[in-house]
Amino acid sequence: MRQEAIIRHILTLLKKDILLEFRQQYTFYGVLLYIASTIFVLYLALQQPDSTVWNGLFWMIQLFICVNAVAKSFLQETRGRMLYFYSISGAQQFIIAKLLYNTFIMLIMSVISLALFRALLGNPLLHFWQFTGIVCLGSVSLSLVFTMLAAIAAKAQQQASLMAIMGFPIIIPQLLLLMRISKAGMGEIFQAGALSDLVWLLCGLDVLVMVMAVILFPFLWRD
Amino acid sequence: MRRNWWKVLCTVLIFYTLIGGLLFEVPHKKILNETIRNIYFHVPMWFGMMVLFTTSIVYSIRYLRKPDLVLDIHAAAYARTGMIFGILGLVTGAMWANYTWGKAWSNDIKQIGAAMALLIYGAYFVLRNSITDIDKRAKVGAVYNIFAYAMLFPALWIVPRLVESLHPGGAGNPGADPRDMDARMRFIFWLGAVPGFILLGLWMTNLIIRYRKIEDKNLLHG
Numbered sequence: 167m168r169q170e171a172i173i174r175h176i177l178t179l180l181k182k183d184i185l186l187e188f189r190q191q192y193t194f195y196g197v198l199l200y201i202a203s204t205i206f207v208l209y210l211a212l213q214q215p216d217s218t219v220w221n222g223l224f225w226m227i228q229l230f231i232c233v234n235a236v237a238k239s240f241l242q243e244t245r246g247r248m249l250y251f252y253s254i255s256g257a258q259q260f261i262i263a264k265l266l267y268n269t270f271i272m273l274i275m276s277v278i279s280l281a282l283f284r285a286l287l288g289n290p291l292l293h294f295w296q297f298t299g300i301v302c303l304g305s306v307s308l309s310l311v312f313t314m315l316a317a318i319a320a321k322a323q324q325q326a327s328l329m330a331i332m333g334f335p336i337i338i339p340q341l342l343l344l345m346r347i348s349k350a351g352m353g354e355i356f357q358a359g360a361l362s363d364l365v366w367l368l369c370g371l372d373v374l375v376m377v378m379a380v381i382l383f384p385f386l387w388r389d
Numbered sequence: 390m391r392r393n394w395w396k397v398l399c400t401v402l403i404f405y406t407l408i409g410g411l412l413f414e415v416p417h418k419k420i421l422n423e424t425i426r427n428i429y430f431h432v433p434m435w436f437g438m439m440v441l442f443t444t445s446i447v448y449s450i451r452y453l454r455k456p457d458l459v460l461d462i463h464a465a466a467y468a469r470t471g472m473i474f475g476i477l478g479l480v481t482g483a484m485w486a487n488y489t490w491g492k493a494w495s496n497d498i499k500q501i502g503a504a505m506a507l508l509i510y511g512a513y514f515v516l517r518n519s520i521t522d523i524d525k526r527a528k529v530g531a532v533y534n535i536f537a538y539a540m541l542f543p544a545l546w547i548v549p550r551l552v553e554s555l556h557p558g559g560a561g562n563p564g565a566d567p568r569d570m571d572a573r574m575r576f577i578f579w580l581g582a583v584p585g586f587i588l589l590g591l592w593m594t595n596l597i598i599r600y601r602k603i604e605d606k607n608l609l610h611g
Contacts, residue, residue: 311540318516318529318533318536321520321525321528322516322519322529323519323520331512331515332512332515332516332533332537335505335509335511336512336536336537338505339541339543339544342501367547367548370543374539378539378540386532
């Protein structure tokens with residue numbers, strides 16, 4: 167029974183975030199426009215870069231998209247509304263709902279940016295579906311880390327700039343791993359087992375981030 | 390004297406490392422030659438940094454369990470000396486790399502890891518300074534400290550084992566290569582340099598903490 171109640175709480179909070187997104191569509195379209203315009207500028211600057219540059223740019227753009235898409239998730243919650251959530255649900259349900267929601271948004275944004283990259287900046291990918299899988303894994307990793315950082319930054323009042331300062335060093339290991347395994351999608355041959363090792367390591371880091379978020383968020387929440 | 394024996398021990402060990410490290414005989418390896426002595430000063434910095442950052446985390450966890458500003462002062466002070474050790478480790482490494490690898494920075498995975506650690510802890514201090522409320526600063530700082538540590542240290546321990554590195558003892562083992570040190574070197578390294586510099590780090594932190602306690606006397610007891 168209790169478990170059901172927790173899952174119901176999470177689903178309700180998730181539904182509320184998605185509903186809000188539908189009602190205030192400007193943020194969603196704002197991020198979409200951000201993606202489109204950045205990639206268009208890149209196209210104007212570089213046209214069809216070679217695969218190493220393509221790969222590096224792609225992940226850097228993912229990073230910036232993630233900061234933009236996730237930063238608002240705690241910004242939009244006013245103090246009064248946080249108090250309201252505090253009274254109707256637990257901190258853990260709240261952060262899990264946020265993690266799920268941001269992962270969902272980031273997945274959509276990543277797939278859109280991949281399509282735009284492929285359309286505008288050329289296609290160095292030999293194994294398109296493998297690369298798409300890596301992109302999905304990457305967007306999950308990025309969104310989880312930045313959700314937790316947004317929660318921390320929200321407490322320090324200086325959202326976006328602080329998020330970049332805190333987030334970029336922390337995300338380096340994951341980003342390096344992602345850039346590394348992306349090369350598999352571009353036809354690089356890995357040693358037997360090396361690729362799956364790296365993928366498992368990334369999955370492990372994702373689980374670690376989720377566990378840390380669930381453990382640490384209740385401390386941030388109490389005020 | 391009974392409480393300060395470790396300070397005496399620290400001084401003795403540091404002097405032993407300085408004299409032994411600079412004057413005693415070392416094996417003559419190709420390329421490395423006399424630069425092998427750097428192992429006495431460069432590697433203990435990383436040991437010291439790990440110990441100090443880990444201690445900082447312990448205090449952050451204790452702060453979250455029982456909010457007491459003294460614990461926060463401890464956590465910040467250990468992180469600060471940890472950063473000093475990290476910077477010194479990076480500088481000594483870069484000086485050594487300049488002579489053995491040909492250039493100070495070659496994007497080696499461990500150089501990247503060290504730079505990353507410094508950036509992360511730099512962000513920790515920026516975050517702390519951006520919050521004016523003392524209790525909130527302590528709490529948010531503690532949360533970030535724990536989160537950053539949990540993200541950083543798997544990366545520092547696992548990733549270097551997966552990719553190739555220029556460091557001696559590469560090929561799977563990012564630590565010191567035991568084959569490069571002979572018995573006498575190992576003696577100075579493990580019994581002199583490593584504990585000596587760790588104790589020095591603890592001593593420095595101890596002074597910072599005592600200074601902070603005097604400075605924040607009104608906050609802590611008022």
